[in-house]
Amino acid sequence: MNAIETVNLRVWYGNNEVIKGVDLLIPQNVCFAIMGPSGCGKSTLLRTFNRLLELNEIARVEGDVKLFGRSVYKMNAVEVRRRVGMVFQIPNPFPHMSIYDNVALGVKYNKLVKSKKELDEVVEWALKKAALWDEVKDRLKDKASQLSGGQMQRLCIARALALKPDVLLMDEPTANLDPVSASKVEELIYELKKELTIVIVTHSPAQASRVSDYVAFLYMGKLIEIGKTEEVFENPKNELTERYLTGRMG
Numbered sequence: 001m002n003a004i005e006t007v008n009l010r011v012w013y014g015n016n017e018v019i020k021g022v023d024l025l026i027p028q029n030v031c032f033a034i035m036g037p038s039g040c041g042k043s044t045l046l047r048t049f050n051r052l053l054e055l056n057e058i059a060r061v062e063g064d065v066k067l068f069g070r071s072v073y074k075m076n077a078v079e080v081r082r083r084v085g086m087v088f089q090i091p092n093p094f095p096h097m098s099i100y101d102n103v104a105l106g107v108k109y110n111k112l113v114k115s116k117k118e119l120d121e122v123v124e125w126a127l128k129k130a131a132l133w134d135e136v137k138d139r140l141k142d143k144a145s146q147l148s149g150g151q152m153q154r155l156c157i158a159r160a161l162a163l164k165p166d167v168l169l170m171d172e173p174t175a176n177l178d179p180v181s182a183s184k185v186e187e188l189i190y191e192l193k194k195e196l197t198i199v200i201v202t203h204s205p206a207q208a209s210r211v212s213d214y215v216a217f218l219y220m221g222k223l224i225e226i227g228k229t230e231e232v233f234e235n236p237k238n239e240l241t242e243r244y245l246t247g248r249m250g
């Protein structure tokens with residue numbers, strides 16, 4: 001079964017149609033990249049997957065998004081957002097909260113544990129999964145704002161993982177990181193996709209080719225091409241894809 005499926009998905013902001021009938025299938029346990037030039041609708045598409053888009057009052061969605069075969073619109077929105085975690089372009093931990101609380105908060109809110117001991121275990125587990133534990137284990141009470149940008153982004157990944165999601169959405173997760181921190185996040189993606197499905201938005205073809213198994217090329221709200229990353233990069237079927245991959249598109 002596919003992790004995510006969209007069926008004739010359309011999105012408008014007011015009268016402006018920005019996603020124009022997208023059908024795509026995202027298999028389980030892969031890293032799936034959505035690439036395309038600025039403004040083509042990548043972030044908008046991603047935000048339909050966990051129903052985050054409906055928090056925007058002027059956004060209107062038509063069509064369907066299925067999570068493991070079930071329409072997300074027939075599920076509880078809070079449950080959808082627990083199962084489909086998200087990491088953003090600018091690391092957004094709660095800066096005044098401790099490192100520990102940043103990870104623990106959602107776990108408590110979703111009542112996923114019964115005791116403090118269990119909570120400690122989940123926090124440790126998530127920080128280990130996000131490859132941050134060794135750097136923070138002796139300073140869990142420090143404020144998140146005291147971390148570096150790269151550490152903050154891994155903290156946000158830990159915060160999402162602590163809810164044990166099936167899918168992790170990453171919207172340009174390395175765009176604001178230095179190269180070393182960015183490659184740490186890319187290594188993490190490689191490890192994490194063994195256990196969950198990752199959908200990453202990137203405007204960098206190089207990053208898509210490094211991290212993803214499948215790739216979709218979006219252009220002006222339309223899905224131009226989709227396939228195994230190797231095949232799309234080696235032999236793009238659409239001229240627009242080729243122009244994008246060879247840097248001949250703005």
Ligand SMILES: Nc1ncnc2c1ncn2[C@@H]1O[C@H](COP(=O)(O)OP(=O)(O)OP(=O)(O)O)[C@@H](O)[C@H]1O
Pocket residue numbers: 013018036037038039040041042043044045056058203
């Ligand atoms: N909150 C909003 N209100 C109105 N229009 C919006 C809103 N967010 C995005 N748009 C418009 O929708 C279109 C798609 O934007 P979106 O952010 O999804 O593209 P993107 O491919 O992720 O771009 P980028 O790579 O620059 O982040 C753009 O024309 C943008 O101006």
